[in-house]
Amino acid sequence: MxxxxxxxxxxxxxxxxxxxxxxxxxxxxxxxxxxxxxxxxxxxxxxxxxxxxxxxxxxxxxxxxxxxxHLTSLSKRTDTDIAAAVDNVLEWSSLLPAGGLKVMVEGGWVTLSGDVDWQFQKQAAADSIRFLMGVVGVSNQISIMPSLSATLVKSDIEAALKRAALADAKKISVVVRGADVTLSGTVHSWAERETATSSAWATPGVISVVDKMTLAT
CATH class of the missing domain: 3.30.1340.30 (Histidine-containing Protein; Chain: A;)
Incomplete structure (x- = not known):
């Protein structure tokens, strides 16, 4: 270690x-x-x-x-300009539902809210505005609305972990309550941890993932 x-x-x-x-x-x-x-x-x-x-x-x-x-003078934008830019970026994204998200900007800090069907859509919304000039931070408060029965979530996640070829996929415990997923067990690197949580988030119907995994010493 x-x-x-x-x-x-x-x-x-x-x-x-x-x-x-x-x-x-x-x-x-x-x-x-x-x-x-x-x-x-x-x-x-x-x-x-x-x-x-x-x-x-x-x-x-x-x-x-x-x-x-700390923005340079050339990078500063008004909150109104930033909000307009964010709206345009979200509107032009093919990954996001049209008109499904709300934007609030205060002091350069962007807050996103609204509903989407998938975690990748929630992440795509934040990713798409990360590089906009004038933005100093992003608060992603977008909600994920479950679209499938939670009874299928556990088996779907376990299958996804196997497909991801994690070294010890069987050592990762998956507990599902409703549409909430808790992952526990041991992984060997931050990359494996990220792969496991991403696999859980990629499962239809999941609205939250609690990471209780630990890194092997």
């Missing part, structure tokens, strides 16, 4: 390797395999890229972010 010092070096190296991040302005601290990122970035997209880069590093247990988005 990596020491905190080794993890700190690896996360710093991953940030330096990521071309969309100004690594020199981001501080990295690690305690008990929990990574804290601090510093200043020029956009919400850069903040997201830094967080994603840190989570890619093997051995990272969890992450806390204290990164602040």
């Amino acid at each position: 990596k020491t905190d010092s080794q993890l700190q070096q690896d996360v710093s190296a991953e940030l330096t390797w990521e071309p969309s991040v100004h690594a020199a302005r981001i501080g990295v601290e690690v305690k008990d395999r929990v990574v804290t990122l601090a510093g200043q970035v020029d956009s919400y997209a850069e903040k997201w890229s830094a967080e994603s880069a840190a989570l890619r590093v093997a051995g990272v247990k969890a992450m806390s972010t204290e990164l602040k988005v």
Whole structure:
């Protein structure tokens, strides 16, 4: 198992390797395999890229972010302009239901609400506005409306885990109550953890996924 010092070096190296991040302005601290990122970035997209880069590093247990988005004068937009841009992007997305989402912008922070049928649609909505100029953060409050009986969810998720070829798919426990899924067990990396939760979210009818999985030491 990596020491905190080794993890700190690896996360710093991953940030330096990521071309969309100004690594020199981001501080990295690690305690008990929990990574804290601090510093200043020029956009919400850069903040997201830094967080994603840190989570890619093997051995990272969890992450806390204290990164602040400080827009340059050329990047600033009024909330009205940002809201109009978000509306246009969502309207032009073929993945999202027409007119099914609501947008609120305050101080550059975008809040999305409304209903969709699938988790990938909820994620696509947030992904589509991440790189818009002037956005400093996104709160994704979109709800997923179940479309299938929850009795089929457990077997569908277990089959998806096998298709994903996880090393120890049988060691991941799937508990379904209504349309809520709880995953527990042990995985060997953050990538395996992400694969397991993504498989659960990709199952029709799932409206929430609780991740109780632990990383193998």
